[in-house]
Amino acid sequence: MTYPLCLTYGQRAAQHPNPVARRLFEIAKAKQSNLVVSADLTGTESLLKCADSLGPYIAVFKTHIEIVKDFSNKTVQGLKLLAQKHNFLIFEDRKLIDIGNTVQKQYHGGALQISEWADVVSLSVLGGDGIVDALVQTITTASFPHRGQRALLILAEMTSEGSLATRHYTEECVEVALSQNPEVVLGFVATKALHTSDVASGRDFVTFTTGISLSESGDELGQHCQTPASAISRGSDFIIADRGIYAAEVPVDAARRYQEAGWKAYLQRTHHDA
Template identity: 30%
Template sequence: MCADRPKHPTLKATFAERAKSASHPLTNYLMRLMELKQSNLCLSADVTSARELLHMADKVGPSIVILKTHYDILAGWDYNPQTGTGAKLQSLARKHGFLIFEDRKFGDIGHTVQMQYTAGSARVIDWAHIVNVNMVPGKAAVQALAEAAAKWRSRVNYEVKTSVSENGAEENEDNGHLGTREMPAPGPYQRDNDGRKGSIVSITTVTQSFEPVDSPRFGSRIDEGDELVYAGIEEPPYERGLLILAQMSSTGNFMNEEYTQACVEAAREHKDFVMGFVSQESLNSAPTDSFIHMTPGCQLPPDGEEENGTVEGDGLGQNYNTPAKLVGLCGTDVIIVGRGIIKAGDPQAEAARYRDRAWAAYQKRISQ
């Protein structure tokens, strides 16, 4: 890990400077958000219930810029698109200023990943700003997700208005002739002027139209007193973003150099959709590369102990490194922390500690 690569200009640039040349609108937004909150921390919210997820997001939200979720491991997920868990997460994201990253690791043929992204009960694309893909099926999966996101984007700023009108009409049978005319809503039947009985037919007209919506719809607020948008920055853009899983922190993984290079090539081919990578180091190498890098497997030693770069693993193949090593030496931009915060006695205080250490490592990197 942390190969001896030539130092890329992005390693010395501030997030504010990199935002100006970012090729993806969400990357631009995220980097400006990082500067505003002075945070490059992502919480991996590996809890087991939707209630825990919402509680943790609310408590830790002030310290993070990204919330990473696994919706399929949560009990009690509410799939209602207006009032369910996804809508509530977006309300919290708006309140505290963070993006939502569903760690779906799409890894199937193109048609299947499109359906997993945009359809089904969860409709991930509606509430997650960012998703990721495992490149094992090849570059076609990236292309398929990009097409799905573009189609969604073309429709998301329009909402369907449906109107239903119902009128009564009188049916008269006269020597085999059937006629209709508009009528007030009567009783079960009525007599016409000539004494014949007329039956009443209900005519229902359904009209749908698409009307433009000026701003993203993130669902209802958690509390009426909450601010609509985190102070100092606008709502995130409509666009969705993709991270490519290029490297992993687990022992014995099969993501070799050839695989990682294919990930970089796919990212360069889809700069309008690919934000960057989940990786263990910066993969920017070409002069025009401006990708963002997010790294899991980050942990701090107990408060008061020296931060020497590595921390003991979890016994299940996960290797841990400190923010100083990942951000300062390996050049990653965002650290992803899960159990180090979730299992802490005071997750809120521990998130603030990780935020401070990671931001200090970033400041040191750009100043050297």
């Protein structure tokens, strides 16, 4: 039995049932980057400038689009063009949580147009697995215009102090993911790998880890951090950094450092040379 954590991104891309995961692994391999930048910026101009300058060094650009004060079609089209220009995926960390009928409207056709531009969106199963059923139904319907191009990440753990996303909740997230369509449910936002299974079984979950810092220090609001090496060694596939990059004195230099650290850790985990 071969476990995902021992395989390269290229090997996982070749076998993965999820088309978004295949694209993601191929991007990571081509760019030698498992870096996700979380751009918590509040204006379209600053958001697009960040995506353009950091685009060459990242695999994924993560947004909280509801904080963009002047969100419009310019925001949407700008993100899509830059994702194509620099070859990265867009992850809207919306953390959808509501009854199924509501999240379908929030995701597809709502004011934020999430399904139009975000390759990946996050959700919480706090309200039950009906939310996943509803979004899978939306994404797999024959009339969905981006069928095969959109995926879901389940928020299974958080890095904030006192988080209730632990133990039973996290275990339930894994159970929900195992029961769902592997071509839509990509994996988890978590501090470590939550489930390692035979890739041939089709349950190769991708792990995104937030709170990544080269210094492993937290912040005054209770966020706990870990280094790229720590996260990757614990099974993270993609590391998410925010202010350590976009708020750095020279963001591009910071992005390079995070990219190099994440890639080095990945090579050590898979026992492969660059």
